[in-house]
Amino acid sequence: MHIDLNRSSNKSLPQQICETLSQRISSGLLHQGAQLPSVRGLAVxxxxxxxxxxxxxxELARRGVINCSQGKGCFVAETEHKQSQEGAGWQSKYDDYLPRAQLWRNFDYSEVKYPFHLAAIHSELLPLDYIGATMASLVTKQPELMATYGNFQGDFELREMMSGHLQSRGIALSSSDLMITSGAQQGIDLVARTFVGPGDTVYLEAPSYTGAIDVFAGRGAEMIFVPMDSEGMRVDLLTKMCDQRPPKLIYTCPTFQNPSGVTMSxxxxxxxxxxxxxxxxLLVEDDPFSDLYFHTPPPPSIKSMDLDGHVVYMKSFSKVLAPGCRIACVAAEGNILSRLIAAKSASDLGSPLLTQRAVLPFISKKYDTYVGQLRNALRGRMEKAAKLLKEYAPPGVNWVLPEGGLSLWLELPSALGVGRxxxxxxRESISFLPGDVCYAGDTPSRHxxxxxxxxxxxxxxxxxRLFLRLLSRFLA
Amino acid sequence: MHIDLNRSSNKSLPQQICETLSQRISSGLLHQGAQLPSVRGLAVxxxxxxxxxxxxxxELARRGVINCSQGKGCFVAETEHKQSQEGAGWQSKYDDYLPRAQLWRNFDYSEVKYPFHLAAIHSELLPLDYIGATMASLVTKQPELMATYGNFQGDFELREMMSGHLQSRGIALSSSDLMITSGAQQGIDLVARTFVGPGDTVYLEAPSYTGAIDVFAGRGAEMIFVPMDSEGMRVDLLTKMCDQRPPKLIYTCPTFQNPSGVTMSxxxxxxxxxxxxxxxxLLVEDDPFSDLYFHTPPPPSIKSMDLDGHVVYMKSFSKVLAPGCRIACVAAEGNILSRLIAAKSASDLGSPLLTQRAVLPFISKKYDTYVGQLRNALRGRMEKAAKLLKEYAPPGVNWVLPEGGLSLWLELPSALGVGRxxxxxxRESISFLPGDVCYAGDTPSRHxxxxxxxxxxxxxxxxxRLFLRLLSRFLA
Structure with a gap:
């Protein structure tokens, strides 16, 4: 079993081993009942x-995550959680470099009737007819678009248009400074695989986006979580932390942060x-939500103030237009960008050209009007949810209403029993995202x-309503 | 500068450093005129x-790749090759984990009139009308397909159909054993990021696919190239090599191998x-070409003989149907597959659902008839190319006519001057793939x-005809 150990970390080696195994187990990468390596074998x-x-x-046994018995060895405890797929005998011993996969574990509940776990927008609010009509016209008039490998950097016409789009938001970059990726997830992944390696220090907000944590964990990074308050990441604390461990990279979602909803001042x-x-x-600025404010526009992006290419800016259009098209734009300069493009080539030979062209006319002609309506619709949703919370949430449950974005971040009285x-x-066909997957360690979260x-x-x-009733019964 | 050094390698440390720097330079990751780190700095x-x-x-200076001068330091030599993008001062010193990117360097010549470098099929031979009509109908009747994150593993209906498709080719797997990826390139990348890490031994054919080499290099693998003869990889030699260094993974393209065209017995x-x-x-079997035979069908796939999940089989439909749709199918079992799915989630949250559904009806209803016609068309092309070679190729140039696939592998009298x-x-708007990018080291290739x-x-x-005339002048 491969575990990246960092001997200069503040965490002890037993702690690091315990956390990695715990993450592997809770991600389903080690299945229930699986035998752990012998103490001697793993030590070697x-x-x-x-x-x-x-x-x-x-420590794992104390937490009930594994069961050990003299002579037989240690085994992953059986829980009520979903079973992951077991492999043939030799497969379980075949080492991997995948310490954690919480996205995999917590994202896909297609069977659930009330999927509250996924930060996405319902199809009736999305401009699918327009994008669909564009796509139908493209495949009829330019079928060769399906035959062409896209440019690794992304379609030139789309980048030209994106450049104008970003300029109207204060980011003065040209099309050559932009890259198209299959969603912001791929953008984060490309940054990590290119610039982050074992032991490199990555700072993130506490809590942060599960998908980013998965990716940095996969690179063996030393992730350090910086506390937040109502103005976002505590940069004063981060400054002190950097004195101890200089950063290789800082990852932030400064506007309507995922998952907390907080906006950085x-x-x-x-x-x-x-x-x-x-x-x-490098500072990675992940910005899926800045257009989705409810009352006043958020402060300008950090990228708009960047003069010498320190910020890699990720603008997802997936969430807001059509998640199935998987279109995001990454803005970066100089050889930071060129190295990301090189990584993109090895990753998938470039994103499909057709989906890139399919979203282009909508963004260039309709986006601003559309996003204004979307803001209103989302504010309406949020206010409805807020009303229900006020009415049905049991005592001890706290929240701050978000100023934009797609989700609520609820604080329960205790972290105990969130799994339960x-x-x-x-069982009632309701899903939510447990807060602990928004951290790298395995400290239980009450959110x-x-x-x-x-x-x-x-x-x-x-x-x-159903969920809040369940929560009331549960807390009672 | 990050360089993965393997102290148990057969290659000396200076050799490893020299090869990595040479690959970075020829990939364009170190731009012309860039200053290398000081000897002292890099040593530390x-x-x-x-x-x-x-x-x-x-050694790099001896080869003319860098220029060193007392007191000033060492700089990447200026050549006629394309210039890569330079970055701000701090950016050049910002370390990455990208030792090589030959795909990036050698793939994208959209300006070239005669693009012989790219192994692809011209759009007039592809079934774009049918797939386009399917897509147009889907976006009109089921626009919600654009709103849906696909299942990480790939669309269930497509996997069901693929399962039948593979069964008709002797691979008896169910839809749960399959995963859809954005081209085979992503499949190879997912295998590498999941199962290959620094110092792990990966065996490949000599020569092998550039895109696979890029990916394994990026994981810090120790790549060892196994000679081939007319029956494919010399498995007898590989067996002896494994005695010295046991394999973590073997990568092969056994049928109409890319780039040599050879088929394994x-x-x-x-x-x-x-x-x-x-x-x-694990044995990765990359199979883009087995349907594209010219005379007799190739031997059955290795996967069809695999009883206990040792083979990860990659079937690209990109090349044969619509490269721009980026659809490939990966077949694997047990927790080898489940770990690959977990890696796919972190990589891009799943491939677009729409393109998956767009190729489905064609593969299920039309594929076999179509591919029969495609074989004939490709054989016609190959025979035309063969005739021109016979007529115009200068003496000393050798080739073996391929039995299938898309390319010719030409042997020149000497490796000298292939770059020139x-x-x-x-300059005459003709591109080709130089053979040296099909190896990991920097031994010049005459192919x-x-x-x-x-x-x-x-x-x-x-x-x-133009190229062969140029070649004659060049060799004269």
């Missing part, structure tokens, strides 16, 4: 003492950029994320 | 002696599978690959 392969491995196993944005410059490191609540909800825009309005209201 | 960051770095730099296929079983390692030939060809199916017939003939 990780080049640590047997005492170190024993300590890690003892202008002052902090400036300070954060200054910090990245002073350390000559998740199972109970699933959960609920998305109010993924169902039609009636289902959302019905589902939320 | 790689934890090797200054003598080791000096040896590597001396049945006996070798069986032995290779036996070898993978005896080492409990490439530049000269580019070049020419694809005869990427242009319409008249352009192909015209371009090939």
């Amino acid at each position: 392969s990780l080049k640590v003492s047997q005492v170190t491995v024993s300590k890690a196993y003892a 202008m002052t902090r944005r400036q300070r954060l950029l200054e910090l990245a410059r002073s350390y000559s490191c 609540l998740h199972d109970l909800a699933e 959960i994320r609920l998305c109010y825009s993924q169902m039609n309005e009636a289902d959302m209201e019905q589902g939320l | 960051s790689l934890k090797v002696s200054q003598v080791t770095v000096s040896k590597a730099y001396a 049945m006996t070798r296929r069986q032995r290779l599978l036996e070898l993978a079983r005896s080492y409990s390692c 030939l490439h530049d000269l060809a580019e 070049i690959r020419l694809c005869y199916s990427q242009m319409n017939e008249a352009d192909m003939e015209q371009g090939l």
Whole structure:
């Protein structure tokens, strides 16, 4: 079993082993009942003492994650969670470099009637007719678009248009500074595989986006989570933390942050950029939601203040237009961008040209009007959800209403039993995102994320009412 | 600068440093005129002696790849090759984990009139009307397909159909054993990121597919190239090599191999599978071409003989149907597959649903008839190219006519000057794939690959005639 150990980390080696195994188990990468390597075997392969491995196993056993018995060895405990696929004998011993996969575990509940876990927008709110008509016209008039490998960097016409789109939002870049990716997820992945390696320090907000954490974990990064308050990431604390461990990369979602909903203040944005410059490191600004404000526009993007290419800016159009088209735009400069394009080539030889061209006319002609209507619709949803929360949420449950975006971040009285609540909800065909997957370690979280825009309005209201009743019974 | 060094490799440390830098330079990842790190600085960051770095730099200087001068340092030599993008000062010092990107460098010549470098099929031969009509109908009748994140594993209906398709080719797997990826390139990438890490031994054919080499290089693998003869990979030699260094993974393209065109014999296929079983390692079988035989069908796939999940089989439909749709199918079992699905989730949250559904009806209803016609058309192309070669190829140029697939693998009298030939060809708007990018090291190759199916017939003939005349002048 391959585990990236960082001997200069603040975390002890037993802690690191324990956390990685715990993440593998909760991600379903180690199936229930699977036998763990022997203490001796793991100690040899990780080049640590047997005492170190024993300590890690003892802690996992104490938490009930594994069961150990003298002479037989240690096994992953059986829980009510979904079973992952078992492999032939030799397969379980075949090492991988995949320490965690919480997206895989927590994203796909296509069977669930009330999918609150997914931060997405219901199809009736999306401009599918327009994009569909464009696509139908393209395949009829230019079928050769389906025959062409796209440019690795992304279609030139789409990038030209995106450049204008970003300029209207204060980001003065040309088409040559942009790259098209299959969603922002791929953008984050490309940055990580290109610039982050074992032991590199990556700072993120606490909590942060599960998909980014999965990716950085897969690169063996040392992830450090920076506390937030109502103005976003505590850049003052980050500054002190960087004194101890200089950053290789900082990942932030400054506007209507996923999952907390918090927006970073202008002052902090400036300070954060200054910090990245002073350390000559990259700052990844993930911005799926800035157009989705409910009352006043958020502060300008950090990228709009970037003068020397420290910010890699990710603008997803997937969520807002058509998730199935998987179109996002990455803005970066110089050889930071050219190296990302090189990585994109090895990753999938470029995104499909057709889907790129299919969203182009809509973004260039209709986007601003559309997004204004979408904002109103989403605010309506959020207000409905807020009303239900006020009415039905049991005492001890707290939340701050978001100023934009797609989700609510609920604080429960205790982290205890969130897993059990998740199972109970699933039985009533309700899903939510447990907060602990928004951290890299395995500290239990008392938060959960609920998305109010993924169902039609009636289902959302019905589902939320059901869930809040369940929550009341559960807490009682 | 990050360089993966393998201290148990057969290659010396100076050799490893020299090869990685050479690959970075020829990939365009280090731009012309860029300053290399100081000998002292690189020695410290790689934890090797200054003598080791000096040896590597001396060898690079001897080859003319870099220029060193006392007191000033070493700089990448200026050549006629394309210039890559330079970055701001701090960017050049920002470390990456991208040792090579030959796909990026050698794939995208959209400006070239005679693109012989790309192994693809001209749009007039592809069933774009049918697939386009399906797509137009889907976006009109089921626009919600554009709103849906696909299942990470791939659309269930497409996998059901693929399962039948593979069963008719002797691979008895169900839809749950299949995954849809954005082209075979992504399939290879997912296998590498999941199962290959620094120092792991990966065996490949000599020569092999550039895109696979890029990907394994990016994982820090120790790649070992196994000689081939007319029956494909020399499995007898591989067996001896494995005695020295047990394999973590073996990558093969056994049918009309890319780039050599050679097909592995049945006996070798069986032995290779036996070898993978005896080492409990994965065998990646990349199979884009088995339907494209000119005379007799090739031997059955290795996957069809696999009883316990040692083979990860990659079937690209991109090349044969619509490269722009980026659809390939990966067949694997047990937790080998489930871990690949987990990696796919972190990589891009799943492939677009629409393109998956768009190719489905064609594959299920029309594929066999179509591919029969395509075989005839490609054989016609190959025969035309063969006739021109016979007529115009200068003495000393050798080739074996392929039994299937899309390209010719030409042997020139000497490896000297292939780079110069490439530049000269580019001036006449002709591109080809230089053989050296089909190896991981930087041994010059006397081979070049020419694809005869990427242009319409008249352009192909015209371009090939022009190229062969150029070659005659060049060799004279």
